Each structure stands twice: as C-alpha cells, then as structure tokens.
Amino acid sequence: MQITSYRVRGDKKITALGDDGKQYHFLHAENALNWMNANTTGAPTLASISPTTAVSVSGADLTVTLTGTNFKSASSEVWIDGYGPMARTFVSATSMTIVLKPSLVTGPKTINIGVRDGLYVTPTKPFVYT
Numbered sequence: 318m319q320i321t322s323y324r325v326r327g328d329k330k331i332t333a334l335g336d337d338g339k340q341y342h343f344l345h346a347e348n349a350l351n352w353m354n355a356n357t358t359g360a361p362t363l364a365s366i367s368p369t370t371a372v373s374v375s376g377a378d379l380t381v382t383l384t385g386t387n388f389k390s391a392s393s394e395v396w397i398d399g400y401g402p403m404a405r406t407f408v409s410a411t412s413m414t415i416v417l418k419p420s421l422v423t424g425p426k427t428i429n430i431g432v433r434d435g436l437y438v439t440p441t442k443p444f445v446y447t
Contacts (some may be wrong), residue, residue, distance in 0.1 A: 351435030
C-alpha cells in the first residue's frame, strides 16, 4: 500500500489515504510517519540468519548476517528475545549484520532474532548456542 495523500488537522491529528481507498487516522505524528514509512516501502521481512548455530563456550564474537527485505538504514532495528534494539550494521535493504558477544550466554540456549521497523515486527528466527 502506498500513501496517495494526507492532511493535517491542527498539530496532532493526521489523516492518510491509502491506495486501497481507506482512510487511516493518527493522533500522533510519530505513529503516522511510522505507518507511512512502512506502508510506502513495505514492512520488513526476515528470511534467514547465517550462521544459525555456535558453540557457547567458544569465547569469540560472532557476526550474524540477517537477510530479508525492506530493511531501512534509519529505522530497522534488530531485537533478540524481545530485547533491543541491538547494535547492528546496515548493509542494504536486504541485509544487516549483528555481532553476538560471548557474554550473551553461558551455556546451551536458543535465542530468537527478529527485525522491527516502526509498528512492524517480523517473525523471529532461532539461533542455537550448543
């Protein structure tokens, strides 16, 4: 969906008209901007992470590549187990990287990695420490 027009009433209420013919109303400009940003270029998707496993006692930092669509340098965030945003490096609209520190886990554990952009949150992908 794309925004075909919008209007501001006062300084807080924003009405946006999507190309689906529906009107969307927001009380705060930040919510409207998040919605317009996500709906003009699409919500992010997370297709895969690589690698998907590591040894928990290795003691070395590990770079994990996230692959998907509609990643944005200014607004896409990486969350782990619902906590974030984590430090990440934006590579392109289809790729970002994060660095997992050894202090993240002390033993075998599965963590869930996801991407958030405004109101949109992708389904997570599991990363397994053995």
